[in-house]
Amino acid sequence: DVKVTQSSRYLVKRTGEKVFLECVQDMDHENMFWYRQDPGLGLRLIYFSYDVKMKEKGDIPEGYSVSREKKERFSLILESASTNQTSMYLCASSNAPIWSSYEQYFGPGTRLTVT
């Protein structure tokens, strides 16, 4: 069975803290994605990666960075957490070419609260 895991289901951090969200997939997929999901705004792409050490900005990269040192792991970093980054963070992976990556496998999500 395909599996994408995320390091935490729930996380509470203080404003200004550096936050690391980890995502691991065991399917040897080339592509990995970080989204955030907010009520009324739907799913928004933060960053994606199509290969090890390669990363591309999505629609809302401000305040975030990513790291992909190994194929199976894609990390999302909040450099200095702010309250407007309180959200559900979802990691996904796929193996199709990026332009046809409509079949994505998602992790369970991390609900981050920044106080």
Place this chain on the structure above:
Amino acid sequence: SQELEQSPQSLIVQEGKNLTINCTSSKTLYGLYWYKQKYGEGLIFLMMLQKGGEEKSHEKITAKLDEKKQQSSLHITASQPSHAGTYLCGPPAGSSNTGKLIFGQGTTLQVKP
């Protein structure tokens, strides 16, 4: 940009009943994917429809693409509590060169035992 409207927005059915969810596009549909999301969890890919008239099934869930109507319908037969969640449709054009998924506003389904 292509807009997708799902109907109904929410639905409550008795276990065992059949139901249909529709996804209508503002532009020509060249394909459509369906996902499901349980509350507080990640999304699950159900199926991708790639041409008019195509029909696919995933367990007791069947979806069909009607290009002429610019619409896809998702039908659940003999609903079970495990079918509860939010169903989301999206056009493959959203993948473009970023791979991002885009969706309609979703249909939330509750199944009463």
